[in-house]
Amino acid sequence: MLQILTPTKSTGRTVWPPVASPPHYPIIMLITGGYQVDLGPRSTPRFHLVLKNHTCNCGATNCRGKHAVKVYLKAGGKPAPDGSALKYTTRPCPICNDHTRAVDGRWECLSNSTHYFQYRVTRLRAAREKWLMSLSPDVAAYHAEVLTAFVSAEARTTFLAEHPLTYAAGA
Ligand SMILES: [Zn+2]
Ligand SMILES: [Zn+2]
Incomplete structure (x- = not known):
C-alpha cells in the first residue's frame, strides 16, 4: 500500500522514534563494574565506558565521561554493581573493532555510531552482489549492462546500440 507522508511541521528532519521531549544528557547507565555514559550527540567522543576503578575506554586524560560519573555520584546517584565481569552486550564493531552496546x-x-549503518549498507551491497551472481549468465549480464548504462553516456550509447528499441521512435 502506498504510504502518503503528510508532515505536520516542516522542520527539515525526521525524528524517529518520535519523542515527547529530548533526553537530558549526560545519560548514565549502570552496568556491572561500571557506567555507560552518553554525553549526547554534540560531544566527541559521545560514549564513554567508565569503570569503577575510574578508568575510561576513551583514553582521554581529561575525560568528560568520568567527570559526568563523578557529578552523578556526588548528586546521590546509585553506584554501579560491583564485579569485574564487565560484559559488552554484543561482539566488537565489525568496522573498527571497538566495543559496542545494544540499543x-x-x-x-x-566510537562511531554511524558504523552500524556502514555495516548494514555493506551487507546490503554484498547481498545484492550475491543475488546478481545467482542469476543466469544472460540475466546477470543484462543487469550489469543496465548498471553501466547509467554510469557513462558512452556505455549507455553502446547498450542502446546492442539492444535496439522494439518500437519506432516518435511513434
Ligand atoms: Zn571517556
Ligand atoms: Zn566502530
Whole structure:
C-alpha cells in the first residue's frame, strides 16, 4: 500500500522514534563494574565506558565521561554493581573493532555510531552482489549492462546500440 507522508511541521528532519521531549544528557547507565555514559550527540567522543576503578575506554586524560560519573555520584546517584565481569552486550564493531552496546534491538559502536549503518549498507551491497551472481549468465549480464548504462553516456550509447528499441521512435 502506498504510504502518503503528510508532515505536520516542516522542520527539515525526521525524528524517529518520535519523542515527547529530548533526553537530558549526560545519560548514565549502570552496568556491572561500571557506567555507560552518553554525553549526547554534540560531544566527541559521545560514549564513554567508565569503570569503577575510574578508568575510561576513551583514553582521554581529561575525560568528560568520568567527570559526568563523578557529578552523578556526588548528586546521590546509585553506584554501579560491583564485579569485574564487565560484559559488552554484543561482539566488537565489525568496522573498527571497538566495543559496542545494544540499543533498540541493534548494536551501536561506542566510537562511531554511524558504523552500524556502514555495516548494514555493506551487507546490503554484498547481498545484492550475491543475488546478481545467482542469476543466469544472460540475466546477470543484462543487469550489469543496465548498471553501466547509467554510469557513462558512452556505455549507455553502446547498450542502446546492442539492444535496439522494439518500437519506432516518435511513434
Ligand atoms: Zn571517556
Ligand atoms: Zn566502530
